[in-house]
Amino acid sequence: MKKITLLFAFLLAMTFTSYAQCSSIEGGNYPAGLINMVNDGSIQTIATDNYAAGEYSAISSLIIGNTYTVNGTNTNGIYITIAEIDWNAPAIGGTVLGNGANSVTFTATTTDIIIHWHLDAACGISGTENTLTTIQCTSATCSCTATSAPTAAATPSPVDTAVDVPITIDDTDPSAPVISVGPFSWTDNGEATVYDFNIVGVGTATGVSNPVTINYTWEYNTTYSWSVTSTNCIGTTTSAIYSFTTEEDPSLSIEDFVRNDTISHFYNTNSNDLTFKSSNLAFTNLEIYSILGQQVLNRKLSQTTETINLSNLTDGIYIAKVSIDGKTETIKFVKK
Known part of the structure; x- marks a missing residue:
C-alpha cells in the first residue's frame, strides 16, 4: 500500500484567461484543417513550409496525460506557443501549455491544441523562410489503452x-x-x-x-x-x-481515567475474547471500530468485568472505546 506524505504549500498560481505572448494570428491556419496525431512515438510532420509569421496549426487526437514535443527547424529560428484550443474563438483560446524557441515539450490536458508560430519571444514575424515543423509523442507509452x-x-x-x-x-x-x-x-x-x-x-x-x-x-x-x-x-x-x-486524542481519554478505581483490559488471541475489568465502577458501553473508521460493534455494558467474544470479526487492527462513569477510554488491539 502506497503512503503519500503531503507537503502542502500555498503557492501563487497564475491562471491564464488568454494566451501568453506570441499568440497573435497574423497568418492563417497552416496547413489548412486539422493534423491528427498518430500517437505511436514517431516524429510527425506538421508542415515543411510553415512561416514564423503568426501562422497557426491545429492538432487533434492528442492523448490526455501524454507528453509531446514540438520542433521547428530553419535558419533564423522560430518561437513556439502551444495552448488549448477554443474552436469557436481560436484567437482568444484557453490555457497556454508551453512556449519557447525552436523546441517545446508539454503535457496534453486536452485532445486538441493550437500552435502559434512566431520569429522570437518579442513576437516578431517573418514570412521569408520555410520552416519544417514537427510534433512527436515522447511518453514512455504513447497509445491509449483505456476503453472509457x-x-x-x-x-x-x-x-x-x-x-x-x-x-x-x-x-x-x-x-x-x-x-x-x-x-x-x-x-x-x-x-x-x-x-x-x-x-x-x-x-x-x-x-x-x-x-x-x-x-x-x-x-x-x-x-x-x-x-x-x-x-x-x-x-x-x-x-x-x-x-x-x-479520533479524540487517546492521551486525553487515558487521563479521564485517573481516579481511585483501576481499569485494565486483556485480549485473548486464542479465544478471541476481549475483557475489561474495573476495580470500582461498572462499564456502561463498548464501541469497536475498524481501522477504516467503520463501527463493527456497539454494545451496552453493566458489570465491572465484561468479556466480549470477537470471533465474528475478521483479522486486523481495531479501536475499542469503552465507557464508564461518563468517561471514555480508547484502546487499540490486533485481532489475529
Missing part, C-alpha cells in the same frame, strides 16, 4: 461522515514522526491510470494509487473533507466530496 473515461470514485473508505477514524503515529524516528490516516480507498470502473487526492482547504497529493495512506499533520477530533480526481487518456472525473472525523 474513468467514473467518479465511489463507496469511499473511510465511509462518508465516518467518525473516530484513528490517527497512526510512528515513533521509530522521534525527530520526524509519521502521522498517518488511512488507508483511503474507493471503487470505480477500473479505467483510471492516476488519481489526485484532494483535502478541501489543505491541498492535493498528485499521482496517488488506490488505496493510499496519507501522512499529514492530522489533528485529533477534527472533520476533514476530501475528494478524488481520476484521470486516464480519455478524460478526467472528480468525485463527490466525502468527509470523516478523526
Whole structure:
C-alpha cells in the first residue's frame, strides 16, 4: 500500500484567461484543417513550409496525460506557443501549455491544441523562410489503452461522515514522526491510470494509487473533507466530496481515567475474547471500530468485568472505546 506524505504549500498560481505572448494570428491556419496525431512515438510532420509569421496549426487526437514535443527547424529560428484550443474563438483560446524557441515539450490536458508560430519571444514575424515543423509523442507509452473515461470514485473508505477514524503515529524516528490516516480507498470502473487526492482547504497529493495512506499533520477530533480526481487518456472525473472525523486524542481519554478505581483490559488471541475489568465502577458501553473508521460493534455494558467474544470479526487492527462513569477510554488491539 502506497503512503503519500503531503507537503502542502500555498503557492501563487497564475491562471491564464488568454494566451501568453506570441499568440497573435497574423497568418492563417497552416496547413489548412486539422493534423491528427498518430500517437505511436514517431516524429510527425506538421508542415515543411510553415512561416514564423503568426501562422497557426491545429492538432487533434492528442492523448490526455501524454507528453509531446514540438520542433521547428530553419535558419533564423522560430518561437513556439502551444495552448488549448477554443474552436469557436481560436484567437482568444484557453490555457497556454508551453512556449519557447525552436523546441517545446508539454503535457496534453486536452485532445486538441493550437500552435502559434512566431520569429522570437518579442513576437516578431517573418514570412521569408520555410520552416519544417514537427510534433512527436515522447511518453514512455504513447497509445491509449483505456476503453472509457474513468467514473467518479465511489463507496469511499473511510465511509462518508465516518467518525473516530484513528490517527497512526510512528515513533521509530522521534525527530520526524509519521502521522498517518488511512488507508483511503474507493471503487470505480477500473479505467483510471492516476488519481489526485484532494483535502478541501489543505491541498492535493498528485499521482496517488488506490488505496493510499496519507501522512499529514492530522489533528485529533477534527472533520476533514476530501475528494478524488481520476484521470486516464480519455478524460478526467472528480468525485463527490466525502468527509470523516478523526479520533479524540487517546492521551486525553487515558487521563479521564485517573481516579481511585483501576481499569485494565486483556485480549485473548486464542479465544478471541476481549475483557475489561474495573476495580470500582461498572462499564456502561463498548464501541469497536475498524481501522477504516467503520463501527463493527456497539454494545451496552453493566458489570465491572465484561468479556466480549470477537470471533465474528475478521483479522486486523481495531479501536475499542469503552465507557464508564461518563468517561471514555480508547484502546487499540490486533485481532489475529
